[in-house]
Amino acid sequence: MRKPLTTAVVTATIGAAAVAGTVLAAPEAQARIAPGRYTYTTVTITEFGTAPMTGPATIRGNVMDTVGAFGIPVRYRIRPTASGGVIDAAGSRFILDRKTRGRYSGPVLRNGRLVGRNTLVPLRRR
Numbered sequence: 001m002r003k004p005l006t007t008a009v010v011t012a013t014i015g016a017a018a019v020a021g022t023v024l025a026a027p028e029a030q031a032r033i034a035p036g037r038y039t040y041t042t043v044t045i046t047e048f049g050t051a052p053m054t055g056p057a058t059i060r061g062n063v064m065d066t067v068g069a070f071g072i073p074v075r076y077r078i079r080p081t082a083s084g085g086v087i088d089a090a091g092s093r094f095i096l097d098r099k100t101r102g103r104y105s106g107p108v109l110r111n112g113r114l115v116g117r118n119t120l121v122p123l124r125r126r
Contacts, residue, residue, distance in 0.1 A: 032080040044116040
């Protein structure tokens with residue numbers, strides 16, 4: 001009689017450990033910015049007004065290739081979040097949250113202060 005009880009306790013313990021391990025080790029579900037071609041716009045707020053910059057962008061995996069100042073190609077690493085992604089570059093944080101019709105937009109922060117807005121708008125397929 002003692003053996004079935006011991007077997008049941010061991011089985012229950014192993015089962016509970018397996019469930020706990022799965023729950024504790026499972027990564028948080030994250031969205032990512034959909035791969036494709038976009039128009040990327042950043043509007044920076046300055047003491048003289050706003051300074052918009054627009055150019056083509058391509059998303060592949062967690063990387064965005066776009067054009068920076070003076071037409072120089074730039075590659076940014078995107079950290080996926082539950083609602084889109086975040087780019088940390090040059091002391092700024094670019095937040096891109098999913099909006100309607102495949103668009104992403106959000107604030108640009110530097111040292112925790114709002115310094116602009118950015119958007120990713122998907123290009124239409126022809």
